[in-house]
Amino acid sequence: MKRDINGAACYAYTGGKPFDPALPTVVFIHGAQNDHSVWALQSRYLAHHGYSVLAVDLPGHGRSGGPALVSIEALAAWLVAFLEEAGVQRAILAGHSMGSLIALEAASRAGGIVAGLALLGATYPMKVSDALLETARSDEAAAIDMVNVWSHSSIAHKPSCPGPGFSVMGGARRLMQRMSARNPDGLFHTDFAACNAYANGEAAAATVQCPVLFVFGAKDVMTPPRSTKLLTGLLTHGRIVTVDAGHQLMAEAPDAVLDALSGFAAAALK
Template sequence: MRVLHRPTASGDLALHVRVAGVDPDRPPVVLVHGMAGDHSTWRTFARALRREGRSVVSVDLRGHGRSGHAATYRLDDFRDDLRFVLDDLDIDVADVVAHSLGAHSALRLAMDVPNRVRRIVLEEIPPMPRDQHDLDENIVVAASLGERVRGLGWAVRNPVPIIRFDRRVATEVSTQFEVADPDWWTRLRAVTAPALVISGGRRSFLPPQHLRSLSEVLPGGRFTVIGAGHSVHRDRTADFGSAAGEFLRSP
């Protein structure tokens, strides 16, 4: 692991990243986990990428894994951390594969600096609520009982992410999804990277139609369903690897 020190108003924030592989001809693939996870959730997919010769950067978000706990957990904080990682590692442009909270953060990055992202895979990304109707559905950042049960086995095998997770992240992030933000949907038009939006289907707490709507707004959006629930890359590893890998191999 490499430790990057990002200056913030409350002091330096340690961001841990794992960098592996060298591919001078293609952009690195940046992997961003979801809430309460860390870089280790991508081990299988990262190995597959390295077998193809790709260089891989796996990030621990603030408040997760070996990265430091922070004073704030605004959605734009996570976006800015990802931009800092690109800057500090001298990465001009990257492919990004991200899950849940990480996918939302990565999409904010692609909205803010579209020239830094070549292709982006958004697995089970929670979109911002558009209006009161979306708010009334109460669908975001609250995993279903089934998802929690499916995640229990993973947590038993690898308890470190849960142990290191700053619980304030969940509270602060959830609060930000309780306010409608139609402008977020408008700003999606700024994304220039082709995007693959992966839904976990009806087993997920995120209704597939919301993710399909997101893919339709993105200028280069594509949509697919892999019926695994919220953690597709974990519970349908081969299917996720096939879909995401094929997408990343496109020119």
């Protein structure tokens, strides 16, 4: 599905079903240097089981045009505008990594339609090391390789991989490379700098009254479980699910993530 937001064509994957704003909606928000495809299993399943789905490509990512936005606040405002343009009436916002910050900020701005908030691979503050930020600025290819290694728990992939010969790490690396090719204006650095600079998480969390689901990877070294105590403390009514995965938990533990999301959607959107 395509919409025009702020003069730029923007895209959201609808899971292989026509988007129906009258249905309860699950909105998927990807992380840095990614696009909607990281939610392939989860978005398609829910679209075929009673929900409308919008797996967005953020500006400057995937099939969405325009420059990449430089702050979490600007990305959240864009997301709210997309939901309004699409006619969404009631939704769960599910965000991964950078997308979790966008979901949190957007929930504070569009609380009337947000029935639930699912935060995956999330932490706050989401600080990025100076070394990684500088590498992202000066050598994006090297930064992609660094993050790809850190985002996976091992090079031995799980039985839930799509098929023989499929490489989870190889697919993630190729996706980030593809984002660089489609948007060569320092996309990686723009995304990670936005995460690093976001400082409104406590104020945003204070406004959230809807149900909250946290999904953490037990082996995540990008947003490790020990770093999440401030965020979970701000949202004390949140439920925590831990899966056997690294930071790329949708790929490494797709069925466990789907189980958590589908159960949460059924409860929050009943």
